[in-house]
Amino acid sequence: MRIRAGRAGRAARARGIGRPWMDSRDLWTEALAGVLARPMRSALTTLGTVLGITTLVITIGVSATAGNQIVGRFDALTATSVTVVVPASADAVPIVDWSGVDAVRRLAGVDSVAAIADSTDTASVQVRANDVVAPGDVSGQTMAVVAGSPALPAAVRGRMTAGRFFDDGNIARHDRVAVLGDQAARLLGITSVQDSPAVFLKGQAYTVIGILGEAEREQQLSTAVILPPTTAEEQVGLGVVTRVLINTALGAAQQVAHQAPIALAPGSEDALAVTAPPDPAKARKGVQGDVNGLFLVLGLVSLVVGAIGIANVTLVTVMERIGEIGLRRALGASRRQIAGQFLVESTTIGLLGGVIGAALGMVVVVAVSAVRDWTPVLDVRLALGAPVAGAVVGLLAGLYPSLRASRMEPVDALRA
Structure with a gap:
């Protein structure tokens, strides 16, 4: 039966059925359909990325704002004091x-x-x-x-x-x-x-x-x-x-x-010995660098947790759709196309989580600044990079499940 399926696949590809089976638009359509087929599961999976990206944006934004306030107080007190020792x-x-x-x-x-x-x-x-x-x-x-x-x-x-x-x-x-x-x-x-x-x-x-x-x-x-x-x-x-x-x-x-x-x-x-404060610009850079480094680690940990959630749910989805994978392979879908479909699904989930997380993070930073009477420090690169980071996390999280799906043999998948 394995030989017949292989011959059928080669015959289908010879008739032009194999490679054109799924172009880029079909790939995105199938991926979006896979995401929307189980809306509650997709929403919970996206929530993990949303929390990770939100935490990352909040920690970086709040730390930059707090660092600016710390340096402002340093400027107002220490940076204006000079002592001459006689x-x-x-x-x-x-x-x-x-x-x-x-x-x-x-x-x-x-x-x-x-x-x-x-x-x-x-x-x-x-x-x-x-x-x-x-x-x-x-x-x-x-x-x-x-x-x-x-x-x-x-x-x-x-x-x-x-x-x-x-x-x-x-x-x-x-x-x-x-x-x-x-x-x-x-x-x-x-x-x-x-x-x-x-x-x-x-x-x-x-x-x-x-x-x-x-x-x-x-x-x-x-x-x-x-x-x-x-x-x-x-x-x-x-x-x-x-x-x-x-x-x-x-x-x-x-x-x-x-x-x-x-x-x-x-x-x-x-x-005379003069004690003068250091350059405020260097102090600002040092304070913000230390605070950003501390909170960046916390944000990355949250993001890794979201990535693990995406990988887990994508793997479960692959196990549930073994029959569908076997049927697509039998109709001429290549391993690359099967892997691409699941990679696009996980990347889409990560991208949605990045967009929502970036928006929520910015709102929280502004709210915290308003409550504390601070001037919010928002980096445009962070707002634009957060969705990209979410997409990359989704892509990396979907690598193993998509490879596992692409390695399935059509006969074994259909038998399962």
Whole structure:
């Protein structure tokens, strides 16, 4: 019977029946009919690809949008901060004096600038909220004592939670006043400055005129006592500037970092160490690359799950249509045509899943951005490439079932 079927096939092909049996239009028609013959099964199979493509689009779109927000916050905070570290001078004349910050303030792109003086000698000083020593009571708290210029709250991006910061008048008069960090004030039990509370350090009383809180830079100031430069030099020996804090406009940090040492110490600028933020463009690329790489793996895993679903259902379909395959082979259909029909069916399912998944993914990205008040970042290449990716997944998933269908012998298939 196998010989008769083979002769029948050769005779049919000799009469012109073999190759013209299915042209490209017939191939797509048969594939679409196979997909629509079992609409519920095809819908569930397509759902796997839809979920995979949707997850892929959502993860890439949301990660790109989140990366853009992360970099935006980096630009607003870190990318505008410049710090100049002043080393100790071997000479009696300091490298940078307190008036040097005025020269930096005049530079283009500088929003605020302040100088700080600290030392290891004043890093741990006993500070008390009153001058009465009671037996059994804690005599005080160990805190750092620093000196700062009047623009320090703006330079550290902080705000006064009580009272005010000292001004040029306090500095000129050498007033013994102090500003406490919020944690220092809490440790000393000072919550208000209305009654002019005092703190005592090294046997001297200082009137607390303000409390500094919520500093984004130099957070160690929250546990410090801040004195005017002139008072700090006279009372605790803090007269040399050790750091200059600069806040710049967005995009001006690199230029200011180059010009600030020259403005602070003309002729000795090489002795200063400048800490400037990295290029925001490189940071943006790095952040987005890391986030995209992480979520891309999750999307690909979902896509592989969808591909396995297509392969499984296509293989089941082949097993159910053995008789149809045998009949087509007996009528002259080639192995290539049988394989092509099932490949087109699986590719069609993948393509439909890619189109639907891309649309749903874009909608979800826009919805998430709207809820979070973000600016959605949508890549046109992703929207156009998602259907292609779905079609490729369907094509690859249908390779094994289509090869198995094409290897069936007409007699065995008809007998089954």
